[in-house]
Amino acid sequence: MNAASKDPVSPAPRSIWRSLPTEYLGLTLALAALVLVFSVSTEHFFSATTFRTMANQIPSAVLVATAMTYLLVIAEIDLSVGSVLGFCSAVLGVAMTQWHWPLPLAVLGALGAGLLCGAFNGLVSLRWRLPSFIVTLGMLEMARGGAHALTRSQTQYIGSSVEGIAGTSVFGLSLPFLLAMVIVVAAQLVLTRTVFGRYLVAIGTNEEAVRLSGIDPRPIKLAVFLLAGLLVALAAIIDTSRFQSANPNAGTGFELQAIAAAVIGGTTLMGGRGSVSTTLFGVVIIAVLNTGLASVGARDETKRLTTGLVIIAAVILDQYRHRFGAKWRNE
């Protein structure tokens, strides 16, 4: 049409390998620095045992943080993940110890409970146009109440019959760890490479523009709430199996940890920007920080203080990183 107009150079489509350095360099360095600091300051830290312990601890946190990342991408939030985890765990425990359900059925029951909570969060916030912050704040109380009601506030000892899930190991790595990694990779690919993922980012960026483009955002958002419920239920099953018991207080405070992990990984609370793989870094950084501080003998209050500072520092650094590529923010 216009010969004078400069033909923009078409770059090759972004490959996973190409984006690796820019997306993960900072987080990798931060993680490496933490590991180095703890390895130097105490001799027990840098050992196979430490890393195996951490690998066994993080799967449930990884799944919950993955769910949170998806919700943050669509500019929603779920404050109920911790309570729902407790509730699903309670369902699994009570189903096995008191109703004497076989393991597979009890697992299905727990997954169903998670799905139900996700459906409630999604449907209520969509139907009445309530912020998910409010609805899930309500669910946070309700699910915890449900967990206590089911278990009569008693930890349900299930015993070795559930041990199999967390206990199985492949190539020295636990089944939950492998499962969590597979889910992270899959979730990241869905988010960046599929139409569904593209819609999620678009909804988080400008929901009204999506609606006026003739795409109904509501079923897509509901799907994310359901997915979150399912992932949290999976996390509950893993933790229940690891402890061989269902504690009605399981998952307390998980929502804040999951948000922190996502935020350290560069996901914003404003929607439209987020990555599951960097959230994984966030979870690992928090885990290393906790384990490392414990191994240098830091007290609990020191741990919390440090974690808090790290979260804030991470967000500040992330802002600087984005300011270079994003002039639009300054407009």
Add this chain to the structure above:
Amino acid sequence: MFQMNSAPPLLTIQGLSKAYAGPVLDGVPFDLRPGEVHALVGENGAGKSTLSKIIAGLVAPDGGLMTLRGQPYAPRNKKDAERHGVRMVMQELNLIGNLTVAESVLLERLPHRFGWIDRHELHRRARRILDQVGLTDIDPGCFVKSLGVGRQQLVEIAAGLSQRCDVLILDEPTAALTAPEIERLFAEMAKLKAAGTAILYISHRMEEIQRISDRISVLRDGRMIATKPVADLSLDEIVRLMVGRELGEAIRRESKPPGPVALRVEGLRRGEAVRGVSFEARQGEILGFAGLMGSGRTETMRALFGADRAEGGEVFLHGEKRPARIRSPRDAVRQGIALLTENRKEEGLLLPLPIRTNITFLCLDQLSRAGGWIRATAELAEAARWGQALSVRCHSYEQRVAELSGGNQQKVMIAKWLFRNCDILIFDEPTRGIDVGAKFEIYQLLADLAAQGKAVLVVSSDLKELLALCDRIAVMSAGRIAETFRRDEWTQDKIMTAALSGYLKQ
């Protein structure tokens, strides 16, 4: 009716200039005498609001001289202007919904004792202010948002009138008022006039202007065309001054015999803005929608597209007997209707995302394999193809849309909808806020689309653009289509008269 006064001017303005993208005010002279109502008229975008905002200290001029009571006057901000006795009641409501009426009326001078608001005194003073304008039935303690828009407007006016001022600017004050409320406002204005206040009155309601003003000034394209006593001008003369004589710019297109009817709308209704709109658009035709701000053009298009749920009326597509079911944008897009909204930043584009993502957004299913896996190479190729077809100027199609100029953003939005290949394209203010070069590219594009047999609907506040571009122009006034003109029938005067017609009867 009113006596001409020839007192020395209170406020004098010489050579006032202001430019944003282009010049908005170009060497404008103006003056206000004490005790007069001075009406300011002009088409949308003629510069009325800018002029009044400069006087009220909301906008700083680029050049020119203002004197108030013989002293140089250059308000730094609204507060500064108010210290000089210049107040403005805005067209958009300034009130804060979550405050009570009393609090918002007296916001800047809440009576207090050591920081504690004296509620009793607050309500007493608010009561007095409200009574002054006859709002005896409004409780000062009720929340602003619980009042209707018209009464909110009255409260706003009451707040403006309550403070002593020498110059009062009223921008479209009657837009949301009922007839008795307007009467009360006029009575109050008469009182202020008698006390020597100069009132600058902006409106497009000619009957009101002829009734209450002493003098009238006409702005057109940022220039002051005339300032005369109202009694010296007829309605026709005012309209002619507003639209000017020189016709058309370089944009031209040949009218071809139109194709079959692509879209027929019957009795479309939604709220106050859309009150029974009927029209039809043919394939290969550009149908323009002219009208004043708030005449219901955007609302009509949104209702037709399903962006807002229509409350009544039917839409027939492609000559079908049965009405189309359009209850959401999703329905509309599936049936081949595209709406390019007037607010491309807020409602059209995904600003922080790349050009590629924006262009391919509506057609991702064409660009993906089973399971929704996007074919990245094909996606980029399509984005580049459409970007080039519309000559979007950018470094790469991975560039964020937010970094582009207004014209290029608009092209990205058009590319997105053209890729989707809709038959009926609605453009709402397609050239708002974009530079002249890009404007002409977009005009050519609209003409090309019509030549391809699409039905093109264009809403625009730029009458010249519609005159140059359209085969027919539907003129909306007060939520209805007042008249529809063919190319050989229309004149600017006729269109302007039709645009005002819905407001004359009130």
